[in-house]
Amino acid sequence: MDTMEQVMIKAQTLIEALPYIQKFNNKKVVVKYGGSAMLDENLQANVIKDVALLKLIGMKPIIVHGGGKEISKWLNKVGKETTFVEGLRVTDEETMEIAEMVLNKVNKHLVQMVEQIGVKAVGMCGKDGATIKVNKKMPNGNDIGFVGDIKEVNTGLIDTLIENDFIPVIAPIGIDDNFQTYNINADDAACAVAQAIGAEKLAFLTDIEGVYTNPDDKDTLISVLTLNHADELINDGFIGGGMLPKLKNCIDAVRNGVARVHILDGRREHCLLLEFFTNRGIGTAIIDNEGWLENE
Numbered sequence: 106m107d108t109m110e111q112v113m114i115k116a117q118t119l120i121e122a123l124p125y126i127q128k129f130n131n132k133k134v135v136v137k138y139g140g141s142a143m144l145d146e147n148l149q150a151n152v153i154k155d156v157a158l159l160k161l162i163g164m165k166p167i168i169v170h171g172g173g174k175e176i177s178k179w180l181n182k183v184g185k186e187t188t189f190v191e192g193l194r195v196t197d198e199e200t201m202e203i204a205e206m207v208l209n210k211v212n213k214h215l216v217q218m219v220e221q222i223g224v225k226a227v228g229m230c231g232k233d234g235a236t237i238k239v240n241k242k243m244p245n246g247n248d249i250g251f252v253g254d255i256k257e258v259n260t261g262l263i264d265t266l267i268e269n270d271f272i273p274v275i276a277p278i279g280i281d282d283n284f285q286t287y288n289i290n291a292d293d294a295a296c297a298v299a300q301a302i303g304a305e306k307l308a309f310l311t312d313i314e315g316v317y318t319n320p321d322d323k324d325t326l327i328s329v330l331t332l333n334h335a336d337e338l339i340n341d342g343f344i345g346g347g348m349l350p351k352l353k354n355c356i357d358a359v360r361n362g363v364a365r366v367h368i369l370d371g372r373r374e375h376c377l378l379l380e381f382f383t384n385r386g387i388g389t390a391i392i393d394n395e396g397w398l399e400n401e
């Protein structure tokens with residue numbers, strides 16, 4: 106049993122959360138869940154519990170998930186090579202088929218975990234309700250197959266689910282005008298969904314503490330990053346790998362009205378709760394140049 110001191114600490118934590126619970130009441134928040142943080146069952150359960158809690162205390166969370174590592178695993182099982190161009194998977198017809206199968210499997214697994222907590226969830230992808238319409242993406246003129254560049258998000262289905270008390274769980278698959286299926290980078294999907302539904306907050310759960318000026322030096326973690334500084338870091342080559350599309354998406358989201366955009370370490374237990382409900386905040390917050398930081 107807890108000591109009196111431990112009980113008081115718990116009470117303090119709840120009191121600290123109060124203003125944030127009020128501020129985000131009824132607000133839409135998008136959680137992008139992907140990367141290595143998805144591979145560990147225990148971490149997955151914690152992330153899902155956190156999202157369920159956001160829902161139960163009055164927010165309207167939406168999960169947009171990835172599953173890149175799981176897709177690579179299954180491509181590997183069938184002996185298929187996988188390559189990336191600028192962080193995007195080169196997607197031929199067979200890769201598309203496998204990616205869709207794997208993402209749907211991941212999708213239903215997440216839905217099941219939410220439902221097991223007693224919260225309602227519905228899994229969908231961008232094809233359902235023609236939610237995510239795409240054109241073919243050609244990074245620097247390169248043909249990388251069925252990779253989608255999002256041109257519009259129709260929010261009807263997502264809104265209907267939210268209004269009916271479900272957590273929408275969205276897989277990053279889209280469709281073009283000819284009903285061809287496309288693979289979409291999950292960060293792109295999360296960013297586009299957050300903008301389209303007018304989310305108050307967008308949190309990317311990833312496999313690193315946040316944005317570093319030098320990822321090999323833990324002391325260079327940036328906790329607050331303005332748009333100007335983010336542009337500078339990108340232009341000066343400080344941002345590489347999968348962080349590049351992620352940070353570009355963060356910039357895009359802030360420029361298009363998502364007030365609070367965060368990159369969080371999904372390997373850290375309950376990182377969402379720490380970010381949402383404590384004065385300290387964690388990870389990297391991306392803010393506009395005049396912006397101020399909620400959690401400070």
Ligand SMILES: Nc1ncnc2c1ncn2[C@@H]1O[C@H](COP(=O)(O)OP(=O)(O)O)[C@@H](O)[C@H]1O
Pocket residue numbers: 139140141171173292310311312313315316317318319320343344345346347348349351
């Ligand atoms: N400056 C940087 N700060 C943080 N991470 C960086 C930076 N440059 C490159 N990275 C890499 O980006 C990775 C995160 O992107 P990614 O693996 O695509 O995440 P996810 O799979 O969660 O979408 C980190 O693990 C890190 O290796």
Ligand SMILES: CC(=O)N[C@@H](CCC(=O)OP(=O)(O)O)C(=O)O
Pocket residue numbers: 138139140170171172173174176192193194204252253277288289290291292
């Ligand atoms: C076009 C493209 O690259 N699509 C991604 C979709 C999954 C994803 O983005 O997953 P994470 O967020 O876990 O990396 C892929 O095939 O890996």
